[in-house]
Amino acid sequence: MRFLHSMVRVLDLDASLRFYCELLGLRLVRRADYEAGRFTLVYLSTGAEGDAAEIELTHNWDQTEPYGQGRSFGHLAFGVEDIYASCARLQAGGVTVLRPPRDGRMAFVRSPDGISVELLQIGGALAPAEPWVSMPNIGSW
16 A cells, blocks of 8 residues: 545645645646536645655635634645755745744645645754744634
């Protein structure tokens, strides 16, 4: 058995692709528009060698209200090469860093649809650095 993908429903496909691809750094693997069903499926991956798992973004064309946040789902998690650079790139793109990487190891942000995304430093934690050390938590993640 192997893990294939996890699906996330998105209200604004363009905003979600900007977040996941441009800011977070995932790669668009394939996209399919289903006119009869009025939905689009987009598959994203890390592109890392040996990492076959994907995230499926499902965009239902006629959905006008934001999706509710179920309590049974926690978050998506990604290992990053430089947590400070990743958080700075997301922040520069307008994403709020909810749990800053004060420890040089872990941070949390949210997608445009409110999906909690955890970033974890690959390898050992980076040395604590500003502005992250002094930055407070914001909201929930």
